[in-house]
Amino acid sequence: xxxxxxxxxxxxxxxxxxxxxxxxxxxxxxxxxxxxxxxxxxxxxxxxxxxxxxxxxxxxxxxxxxxxxxxxxxxxxxxxxxxxxxxxxxxxxxxxxxxxxxxxxxxxxxxxxxxxxxxxxxxxxxxxxxxxxxxxxxxxxxxxxxxxxxxxxxxxxxxxxxxxxxxxxxxxxxxxxxxxxxxxxxxxxxxxxxxxxxxxxxxxxxxxxxxxxxxxxxxxxxxxxxx
Amino acid sequence: xxxxxxxxxxxxxxxxxxxxxxxxxxxxxxxxxxxxxxxxxxxxxxxxxxxxxxxxxxxxxxxxxxxxxxxxxxxxxxxxxxxxxxxxxxxxxxxxxxxxxxxxxxxxxxxxxxxx
Numbered sequence: 001x002x003x004x005x006x007x008x009x010x011x012x013x014x015x016x017x018x019x020x021x022x023x024x025x026x027x028x029x030x031x032x033x034x035x036x037x038x039x040x041x042x043x044x045x046x047x048x049x050x051x052x053x054x055x056x057x058x059x060x061x062x063x064x065x066x067x068x069x070x071x072x073x074x075x076x077x078x079x080x081x082x083x084x085x086x087x088x089x090x091x092x093x094x095x096x097x098x099x100x101x102x103x104x105x106x107x108x109x110x111x112x113x114x115x116x117x118x119x120x121x122x123x124x125x126x127x128x129x130x131x132x133x134x135x136x137x138x139x140x141x142x143x144x145x146x147x148x149x150x151x152x153x154x155x156x157x158x159x160x161x162x163x164x165x166x167x168x169x170x171x172x173x174x175x176x177x178x179x180x181x182x183x184x185x186x187x188x189x190x191x192x193x194x195x196x197x198x199x200x201x202x203x204x205x206x207x208x209x210x211x212x213x214x215x216x217x218x219x220x221x222x223x224x225x226x227x
Numbered sequence: 228x229x230x231x232x233x234x235x236x237x238x239x240x241x242x243x244x245x246x247x248x249x250x251x252x253x254x255x256x257x258x259x260x261x262x263x264x265x266x267x268x269x270x271x272x273x274x275x276x277x278x279x280x281x282x283x284x285x286x287x288x289x290x291x292x293x294x295x296x297x298x299x300x301x302x303x304x305x306x307x308x309x310x311x312x313x314x315x316x317x318x319x320x321x322x323x324x325x326x327x328x329x330x331x332x333x334x335x336x337x338x339x340x341x342x343x
Contacts, residue, residue: 037335057335067328074332075339170328223317 006102007033007081009072011065011153012089016043018201022091023052029095035075036089039068045089055079065153066167066174073162085156090201093154097194101156104190111161111187112178114147115154115194123198131214135176142221143180147191151175154194161187172213173220235279242276271308 008031012019019036026034036049040062049056057075059068069086076084083105087093097115104110118136121129132151139150153175157165165181167174182189249268252260278284278301285297294300 055339057339059331059335061327061331063328063331067332071332071335074336078336078339168325170324223321 004082004106005033005080006031006083006085007035007076007079008098009069009076009084009086010034010036010089011039011068011072011086012036012041012045012049013039013062013065013068014041014043014045015089016041016045016048018091019045019048019089020052022089023049023054025091026087026095026098027052029098031085031095031098033079033081035072035079037068037072037075039063039065064171064174066172066177067170069153069174070167073157073165077159077162081162082159083156084159084162086153088153091199092197094195094197097154097192100192100194101154104192105156105158108190109188110190111158111164112182112189113156114149114189114191115152116147116149116191117152117194117196118148119191119193120195124196125198131211135214135217138218138221139176139179143176143183145179145183147179149191150179152194161185169220171220172217176217176221238279239276242272242279245272 008026010019010022015022023034023036034052034054036045036054036056038046038049038056038058040059046056046058055075057071059071072086073084083102085098085101087095087098093115101113101115104113117124118129118132132149136147136150140146151172155178161182164185164187165178167177167181169177181187246269249260249265253262253265285301288304289297289300292300292303294303
């Protein structure tokens with residue numbers, strides 16, 4: 001494991017208040033290769049992340065969470081990563097779960113490990129649980145693979161999976177597109193329960209996957225199939 | 228001969244202006260102007276002007292697509308054309324969005340390569 005290059009990708013948009021803490025926590029958990037992709041933030045997310053002494057990339061204009069995640073994945077591939085983990089920049093994911101996501105790739109030869117909030121939904125608002133099930137249903141219906149949390153951003157990929165997965169979705173439909181790619185390339189995947197820390201901060205953000213964004217995501221998913 | 232109504236003149240003038248503008252753009256070689264675009268313009272606006280002057284044309288359209296009511300046929304044809312146009316516009320927007328994302332990503336990764 002020590003010889004493996006593990007990169008943690010964090011897409012971030014206007015996360016100046018929490019990004020430093022997120023990075024510090026990940027470092028404390030034992031992971032030093034961190035790439036933050038500042039997705040055209042209007043605040044000082046870029047500088048806050050840069051001060052933490054990690055790799056910080058910047059999209060000149062906001063292109064969406066999916067686009068930022070893909071940029072981070074491409075960067076990690078350029079840096080010869082063996083394992084790539086994606087996690088949100090608002091602090092809702094617990095870095096203590098990182099090892100649980102990475103170990104199945106190292107020890108059990110899985111290609112993708114999906115963090116799932118739905119196997120342990122303690123603390124998760126009820127409407128989010130319902131919204132997630134709806135997302136799971138449409139992901140299954142449109143892309144053919146049933147997973148318990150199609151909208152989770154906490155995922156780990158082997159190098160092989162990172163090379164195979166090719167998404168074009170720029171926004172929240174990215175997470176579902178990854179599921180489609182897993183199905184398409186028959187990648188070996190596993191779902192691991194993760195803890196989620198919903199805070200006033202993370203729940204209050206405008207650009208998060210709310211009801212209207214959920215509808216937009218669904219329309220985009222359908223559009224991508226017919227266009 | 229029947230008298231000419233005001234709406235017929237208005238529709239014909241608008242149609243003439245739109246076709247003239249399209250032809251002008253095409254023959255001047257304006258960027259993004261294709262023969263297909265000009266053809267669509269002629270069919271849509273020319274069709275509107277033709278129907279304004281010869282309403283009985285709608286009966287022929289109705290017979291052609293197998294519908295009983297001529298107005299229904301016109302509305303259906305209009306809907307299909309509008310739908311096709313919206314589809315084309317949305318496809319173009321989507322393509323532009325993806326190109327913007329690609330350019331942004333390329334620049335970001337180039338910066339990483341330079342720093343490396």
